[in-house]
Amino acid sequence: xxxxxKLPRPSTMPLLDQCPRFVRRPDDQDKxxxxxxxxxxxxxxxxxxxxxxxxxxVEDWNHAIENxxxxxxxxxxxxxxxxxxxxxxxxxxxxxxxxxxxxxxxxAHYMLRENASDGVYLEVSVDPGVTLPGTADVLMISxxxxxxxxxxxxxxxxDHDAQMKTYVVGVFNGLPNVDSVEVRIVAPRLGDVHExxxxxxxxxxxLNAWLQRIVDKSLDTFExxxxxxxxxxxxxxxxxxxxxxxxxxxxxxxxxxxxxxxIWKPVLSVxxxxxxGVRRSMRAWLTKWLDAVKEDDKEWAIRNPEAELPGFxxxxxxxxxxxxxxQSVQMASHLHTMFGIEYLDMMEFMKFSEPGAVEYxxxxxxxxxxxxxxxxxxxLGSFMKRGPDSIRFTAxxxxxxxxx
Numbered sequence: 001x002x003x004x005x006k007l008p009r010p011s012t013m014p015l016l017d018q019c020p021r022f023v024r025r026p027d028d029q030d031k032x033x034x035x036x037x038x039x040x041x042x043x044x045x046x047x048x049x050x051x052x053x054x055x056x057x058v059e060d061w062n063h064a065i066e067n068x069x070x071x072x073x074x075x076x077x078x079x080x081x082x083x084x085x086x087x088x089x090x091x092x093x094x095x096x097x098x099x100x101x102x103x104x105x106x107x108a109h110y111m112l113r114e115n116a117s118d119g120v121y122l123e124v125s126v127d128p129g130v131t132l133p134g135t136a137d138v139l140m141i142s143x144x145x146x147x148x149x150x151x152x153x154x155x156x157x158x159d160h161d162a163q164m165k166t167y168v169v170g171v172f173n174g175l176p177n178v179d180s181v182e183v184r185i186v187a188p189r190l191g192d193v194h195e196x197x198x199x200x201x202x203x204x205x206x207l208n209a210w211l212q213r214i215v216d217k218s219l220d221t222f223e224x225x226x227x228x229x230x231x232x233x234x235x236x237x238x239x240x241x242x243x244x245x246x247x248x249x250x251x252x253x254x255x256x257x258x259x260x261x262x263i264w265k266p267v268l269s270v271x272x273x274x275x276x277g278v279r280r281s282m283r284a285w286l287t288k289w290l291d292a293v294k295e296d297d298k299e300w301a302i303r304n305p306e307a308e309l310p311g312f313x314x315x316x317x318x319x320x321x322x323x324x325x326x327q328s329v330q331m332a333s334h335l336h337t338m339f340g341i342e343y344l345d346m347m348e349f350m351k352f353s354e355p356g357a358v359e360y361x362x363x364x365x366x367x368x369x370x371x372x373x374x375x376x377x378x379x380l381g382s383f384m385k386r387g388p389d390s391i392r393f394t395a396x397x398x399x400x401x402x403x404x
Contacts, residue, residue, distance in 0.1 A: 008218050010134030010166040013211075015233060017162045020217040021225030021242060023235040042153045045075060046137065049082055049151055050122050053138070054098035058090050078153060081188035086149055089140045095119040109135060112174040118142050126170030130208075130215045134167055144179040146171055152187040160185055160194070162214070168199045169207050227286075228279070243286055328356030329363060 008016055008024075015022040048071055056064045061083050071079060090096070097119055102110050109125045111133070120140045127133040138149040148167055152160065164183045171181050179201050185194035199207070217223045225242030234240070300307075301314055308314065336342060354376065361372035377384070 007130070007132045008215060009132050010128065010163050010170075013131070013162040013166045013214060014159050015230040016218045017214050018228060019226045019230045019234070019242075020214075020220070020223040021236070021240065022218075022230045022233075025233065025235045041075075042151075044070070045078060045082075045153045046151055048079055049137070050098065052079070052083065053086070053090060053120075054096060054100055054122055058087055061087070078188040082151060082153075082186050085184070085186045085188075086138055089120055089138060089147060089149070092120075092140075092142070094140065094142065096122065097124070098122040109133075112136075112139070112171070114174065114176060116141060116175060126167055126174055128166050128169040128211060129173055130212055131166060134163070134170060136167055136171070139171065141175065141178065144177060145182070146175065146178045146180070147182045147184065149184045149186055152185055153189065154187065155189050161197075164197070165199070165207055166211060169204065169211055172199075172201055172204050172207075238289060326355070328353055329359045332356075332360070 012022060012024050048068065052061060052064055052068075062080075065076060065079050065083065068076070068079070095117075099106060099108060099110065099122070104110060109123065111125045111127065112121070118141050120138065121136070122138060123135055124139050125133040125135050126139075136148050137151045138147075140147040140149075148164070148171060150160070150164065150167070152158075164185065168181050168183060171178060180198055182196050182198045184196045187194060225240060227240065227243045231237050231240070231243060237243075301309075354373075357376055358369055358373045361367070361376060362369045365372065367375075
């Protein structure tokens with residue numbers, strides 16, 4: 001493989017851990033969707049927390065939050081909750097280091113260094129080594145221990161463990177004298193769903209090996225993708241070959257060329273009911289997506305009969321003629337008038353149609369269709385047979401979390 005590949009960011013590690021082919025969404029999108037707007041809100045609340053903890057003493061936080069004109073009334077409780085969860089770190093009286101105290105711009109970052117003294121560091125960059133540096137929202141250092149806090153103002157519970165472990169590697173790399181790192185995730189909208197986790201320096205070799213494995217797979221363009229939850233956040237969503245492949249049957253070498261069957265195993269060989277449920281949800285979504293694509297392409301072809309589609313031959317054909325089953329009685333009457341054929345005689349050479357027979361009995365006996373259908377089934381019950389069993393999957397709706 002030629003050329004130097006760009007290393008992933010720590011924030012993408014939870015998604016790359018699930019799918020090596022995950023592609024981060026670009027920052028400079030012309031049109032922003034709901035996820036982009038949620039990210040913008042998260043950035044705003046992060047900035048508010050940074051300024052609050054950098055500019056004010058703990059005892060002045062409540063007053064500063066009440067008089068903050070940047071956030072909305074609905075966002076105020078989120079800042080109050082987040083501040084309460086980190087208050088103990090700032091109440092120790094340790095010096096606070098921020099971008100303002102370092103005299104650098106708001107868009108700049110400063111790195112964690114080996115000679116960092118005890119204190120609280122805001123928005124400090126940590127370098128895991130095998131990924132791009134990441135930014136810890138709050139890092140408290142006291143002797144041989146450190147507490148790292150990350151704000152998550154999301155509305156949905158997600159697995160951030162991979163991102164946090166990546167930061168832990170960066171802290172251990174940057175601070176040789178630190179023996180343990182406690183990780184906290186502050187998620188005001190979700191409550192206490194993330195318990196603090198402590199990592200010791202003895203865990204570092206295993207963390208490094210785990211991290212290297214994920215990065216190596218992400219840099220290997222031949223590593224297969226594994227569609228699932230990451231697709232919702234991926235820039236390749238809807239254009240990914242691995243998504244399309246999940247809709248096919250188990251392939252053979254004859255139908256897939258050089259693509260070997262082993263690469264399908266992450267999707268096709270599920271090992272838990274949860275994975276099977278995720279795969280089925282993905283299949284249902286992709287089926288709807290494919291139907292929408294087909295319909296959109298059809299409408300485009302009809303509107304643009306002369307336009308060419310690169311890579312494809314396009315032909316617009318008229319719809320196939322067929323008899324209207326809803327007019328079976330009228331057709332029978334017309335055939336009787338034209339050829340003198342009785343309805344019952346036609347049943348000898350025409351395919352039996354229950355709707356047509358019900359329509360005929362309803363009109364002939366002046367009874368409702370429901371009664372005609374019942375009479376028809378009573379009369380022809382011995383001629384009916386049951387088809388093969390089928391299994392129906394119905395998605396269960398998750399209960400909505402109450403927001404504070």
